[in-house]
Amino acid sequence: MRVPVTIVAGFLGAGKTTLINQLLQGDHGLNITVLVNDFGAVNIDAELIAKRQRDVMELSNGCVCCSIQGDLVVQLEELFRSDEPPEYLLIEASGVSQPGRIAAVFGYPQLREHARLDAVVTLVDAANTAELARNSADLVQSQIEAADIIVLTKTDLAGQSEVSKLRKDWLLPDQPVFEAIDGRVPAEVLLDVGRGDETRDLSHTANPGLSFASASWTSKTPVPYAQFKTVLKSLPLSVYRAKGVLYCADFPIERIAFQKVGARVAFQRLGAWPDAPRTQIVGIGDGSAFDAEQFSTMLDAGLLSAPSLPA
């Protein structure tokens, strides 16, 4: 099983460390290995620390935090080839780096058999981006461009009109945007939590106070692969993530898994069906704009009705 990788990016001061501190201590049941730039800034409750060394800290919940060494590719290959490879990897991209370059290395032959890029999450400071970007517009744009999902931070410091303007001026039309509250983002949005089980129902995960919802959809009707691609790519932005197994008409004997995070949709062959083939799709989204019924209706319309002929 390839290790899922999430890259957390964002300009200096966008709130990456806050988010990483929260993830490391969160109750998500994942043994995450986190690679950070500023090891000293990671602030973990002493009770949670099981072992602390110069560049590595092990937590009692199974998470490990390491500082990024000189050459990331070397460090990654070391990690994946070690006796205890990480179960889930989170990389903090430096505030002045282009996360797209980090994401690209996971396409290289040396790394792609070990790891699967799950998502690039870029934190955008709602209050200060326009100001920060004055001298580094290219960098901020490349960080936004690389993102599969945007987390807006410090929305409490910016007015609603400021937030709308930021979305319009800076963010891409196909990017889902999550507005963090007090720097908090549910792990379900950031990470591929149902790993190894493409159909786990996410709705049981309790996250009081954070507004997101989930829904699932099932069908025994085979659908052409191309049609799945089109429909899954065009899910509305209120769907942060979706995943599942597909019953494709062109590959009827194989389970095709898919993962969608924002604009990134990745498919993978999983081998023969253990039982009767059926498509199962689970989505999670913004609680205020997403509901289960609407999700089902959308998939019914896109996947079960005959494809409309071009006019």
Next chain:
Amino acid sequence: MSTHYSTNAPDGLPGAELVLTNGRIYTVDPERPWVEAVAIRRGRFMAIGNHDEVAAHIESYTKVHDLNGAFAMPGLYDMHTHPDLALGPKYSDYLDVGLETPTAQEVKDAVLNYAAAHPGDGWIFGKHFVHYNLRKVGIEPGREWLDSFIPDRPVAIMDRMWGSCMANSKALELAGVDKNTQDPNNGYIVRDNITGEPNGILVDGAYALIMAAMPPPPTEALMRAYEEGARFQSSRGVVATKYVHVCEQRLEALRRVDLAGRLPLRVEAAISWQDDIFPVRRRWELLAGERHYYRSARINANAVKFHFDGTSEPRTSFLLSPWPNEKDWRGALNLTPEHIADMVTDMDRKRIRVIAHCTGDGSSDIFLDAVAECRRRNGPGMRHQCAHTTLLDEANLARFAELDVIAEFSPVSWYPSNFTYGARSTLGDRMPEIFNVRGVMDAGGVTVMGTDWPVSSIDPWIGFETLATRQNPFGEMEGQLGQPITMEETIRMLTINGAWAMGIEGSSGSISVGKTADMIVLDQNILDGDPHGRVHKTEVEFTMIEGEVVHDPNGWMAGSDFESTLKTPVPNFRPVEL
């Protein structure tokens, strides 16, 4: 261009045509290392020595020039460089959108305008687009978008950061990139994971697949590249060079520059053994004998160049032991050791020099083995050349001398700099070992330098100074990397050793009676004082090759028979000083 004198022609006037006197001339001839004056006749040194010795050859028709105590030495040898790769694309009239951050519409307009101005079905290649700006308007960068407005001719556009290239379906088809194409080690083809179909984005090393399918730059662009490159080299004191990697178009361009009298240095051109940089459509004809059509006093193509391993940045150099911080990754070999041994043996029989790109200690090990096998089968033969020679195994240092193999080093990262510690950081603890010039010399081997432009600057004086210091010449960083050699050794490495590497050490490479009159005059005595921070700024006041004056910025020869015929301004390819 040099004048040919028939063996049977009358001897002509007996005196010197040109005398340069009152100089501090370092000859690189151990018999007589320093002289004051030289006399030149029919392109050769007829006498060297103090003024009185040489003055005996001065006649009424002799042009005499007083060097006023200036330092002079034999011309320099740059044994590996690529003006065509550095300049060819720039002079090829490729697409240039011309904006720093073009919108999708601006990219589209520029492509369509270029297509209209260059009708037909030819390639449209150029720069650049910005992923962000395409996605901002809901366009997924890739073949589909390009196909939507230009499906019928091949199009490839680099992205602004040069990390990827976007190609349309026609370009992918011509490049043979489809779902069955294997990814290179240093990049990948973005594809649909299920069908494997490429989407038209090629990342890092993968865009070389597209480049390889493109036609060569037009001959005019190649001519301009070679002419300007050679003119610059000559103005920096270079009299002989190797243009490593040529095809039939490149040889034709070189030939035309030479015929026009605008090639001020000797060129050994190495035919590419592989198509990995550009296709060589007439490779086998060239190697069989067609290369002789391009031969002249200045040009020969009796060499072949191949790529054996990769480079240190993506850690594809082939090493004898795993890369630092790796369990078993040793890098990659592009060709089998058996292929190399048979190829070296075969080329050696044809008297063709094999120049092998060897960056790892494993690839040079296999190359030396191949030369050993070649010697066993063929006996003594050509001097073959180990190029770059970034890392060497200790046990191989002595084999360069034993096997008559040229150890060529490229100066790009043999001194401390941000580039060195960035691009070569993958070498880890082995950094201090890189470019072991001292080691090969101490083991009796012959070392030469190749600037390897555009990988590093084509100005030879940066490598010159840093060979003798192994320190940053611009003062950007403290410290020393690797073992320096002496200034005298450096001078030999860039003169007589280069001549040895071209097989002409008997007729060129030092200021000796009977040798070709190749000489440069400098604005400073480079042997006087600490070279650090100084030698790279050396100005060349005069360059002469085989008695032909090819660089004379002060007009010393104005009005005489020796006035240079090269009147075009010298292009400036020096690195920008920070």
